[in-house]
Amino acid sequence: xxxxxxxxxxxxxxxxxxxxxxxxxxxxxxxxxxxxxxxxxxxxxxxxxxxxxxxxxxxxxxxxxxxxxxxxxxxxxxxxxxxxxxxxxxxxxxxxxxxxxxxxxxxxxxxxxxxxxxxxxxxxxxxxxxxxxxxxxxxxxxxxxxxxxxxxxxxxxxxxxxxxxxxxxxxxxxxx
Ligand SMILES: CC(C)(COP(=O)(O)OP(=O)(O)OC[C@H]1O[C@@H](n2cnc3c(N)ncnc32)[C@H](O)[C@@H]1OP(=O)(O)O)[C@@H](O)C(=O)NCCC(=O)NCCS
Numbered sequence: 001x002x003x004x005x006x007x008x009x010x011x012x013x014x015x016x017x018x019x020x021x022x023x024x025x026x027x028x029x030x031x032x033x034x035x036x037x038x039x040x041x042x043x044x045x046x047x048x049x050x051x052x053x054x055x056x057x058x059x060x061x062x063x064x065x066x067x068x069x070x071x072x073x074x075x076x077x078x079x080x081x082x083x084x085x086x087x088x089x090x091x092x093x094x095x096x097x098x099x100x101x102x103x104x105x106x107x108x109x110x111x112x113x114x115x116x117x118x119x120x121x122x123x124x125x126x127x128x129x130x131x132x133x134x135x136x137x138x139x140x141x142x143x144x145x146x147x148x149x150x151x152x153x154x155x156x157x158x159x160x161x162x163x164x165x166x167x168x169x170x171x172x173x174x175x176x
Pocket of ligand 1: 027030031083095123124125128130
């Protein structure tokens with residue numbers, strides 16, 4: 001693997017800020033750009049939010065990050081994935097590798113270190129073709145269209161809704 005995933009730490013603040021700043025242009029088109037947001041992100045980690053940083057194994061650089069947000073356990077066992085890739089690693093397939101690791105961790109039972117989820121969602125604005133490509137590459141099904149779903153860039157944005165359940169996940173596969 002070219003990428004490993006791990007929880008964010010307060011000591012990542014400088015690395016994170018630099019990665020988000022240099023990626024502001026492509027991230028800012030779809031997601032908020034918050035270079036100084038790591039401390040708050042670490043503080044908010046808990047039952048309903050788990051964040052993963054994707055680290056390039058060769059040089060320790062930050063490839064991307066993924067929030068598993070709105071986690072609900074009980075009879076739902078569901079979470080929503082939100083992600084950003086960072087320059088200079090975007091478009092190299094490393095983000096896809098990291099996302100596969102995250103999905104696998106989400107579906108792994110809690111008893112062996114996973115999140116024990118049953119269903120994952122990815123909600124994407126219809127014009128965000130790179131992210132729709134990611135959802136499809138990961139094997140997510142298109143479930144539907146949710147009007148005015150999330151407040152982004154100053155307005156309520158429509159989203160395409162993709163989902164995957166644990167039964168549909170083939171497990172980690174070798175890279176193509
Ligand atoms: C969506 C996003 C995370 C994708 O990240 P990325 O770094 O481009 O992802 P990857 O490098 O893994 O894959 C992207 C491309 O590289 C290609 N690629 C190159 N080498 C590859 C490899 N070894 N393995 C897999 N894919 C590879 C993929 O085929 C893919 O091509 P495509 O987009 O033409 O289908 C990124 O565009 C981003 O941060 N966007 C802004 C924020 C955003 O939209 N977040 C999601 C909101 S819902």
